[in-house]
Amino acid sequence: MMSETAGGAGARILLVEDDPSLQIMVRYNLEKAGYAVETAGDGASALALAGSFRPALVLLDWMLPGTLSGIDVCRRLRELPGSRDVPVIMLTARSEEADAIRGLENGADDYLTKPCSMATLEARIRAMLRRVAGPSDVLEFDDITLDLVRHRGERGGRALQLGPTEFRLLEFFMRRPGRVFSREDILKAIWGENIHVEVRTVDVHIRRLRKEINGPEERDLIRTVRSAGYALDNSPE
Known part of the structure; x- marks a missing residue:
């Protein structure tokens, strides 16, 4: 779309979003808040970055170009040893409850409908990182x-x-x-x-x-x- 390794400002966030303007805007605001952000515009790039960047959290758009959808990427992340425990927040324009349930059933930890405010997104990120982090050394x-x-x-x-x-x-x-x-x-x-x-x-x-x-x-x-x-x-x- 702290640092402590698992949570807080400074945590690594992988933003998977194919809309260039939205990608730039979200990355700018998250980096301003102190997060380290890498971006991918499609599913294949996202999976490659997940291995090298080792994010603490993934912001994943539902609709992606190419053969891998956001759901596919989420499912594959859960199959990779290095990323199976990384929290995933799905971002999508879809608002139907059935789509939210489908995303959660395929490994997403949270679901946020676009458009949403940066304040809302950052609050969800902080809450998710606190939930999974625990004390860090x-x-x-x-x-x-x-x-x-x-x-x-x-x-x-x-x-x-x-x-x-x-x-x-x-x-x-x-x-x-x-x-x-x-x-x-x-x-x-x-x-x-x-x-x-x-x-x-x-x-x-x-x-x-x-x-x-x-x-x-x-x-x-x-x-x-x-x-x-x-x-x-x-x-x-």
Whole structure:
């Protein structure tokens, strides 16, 4: 049409929608909300992406071009070991109750009739991800993964050498992607309210974090907001 691996902002969403304008609009809004989104315009592409992208949730249009309908794609997802437990929300212009039941009987977890508001769609996504997630010890945002149990971070498969403060700083941002925090907010969250630390200390650790997570060919995911602070953000400039 958080991140934590299974749920929350930052979760990976596969949007299967053949209408280009609708695809662009929904992807834009979901990415703005902090989700990592990949799109497919037909059933075959959707199944291929499901294996490589490993989505936490699939938004699946009922009517798709080619030989595979949304129902076919849903059924096949349930047959694949890597995606049989991934929640699927069916999106369709069909409004008859029988169609909704058919979608649910073929493996869909929820059913939403188009057109619908983005607020409604995002609410359904959040509810579904909360339902299946449970507590998670791994955070994901863009291509960064942070394992809170093993205290390890990776970006694109590359191990990150994070000091204790940089690790806490990255965890803080990854739990709240897209949100701008002032230096004072960051000081309180990372160092505590009763510890005196110079505000410029935040800038020093931000530079260290940037140096570690941003390789030579990688996009800087930490956005500096003039007169406001910093955010973990993968939105285009």
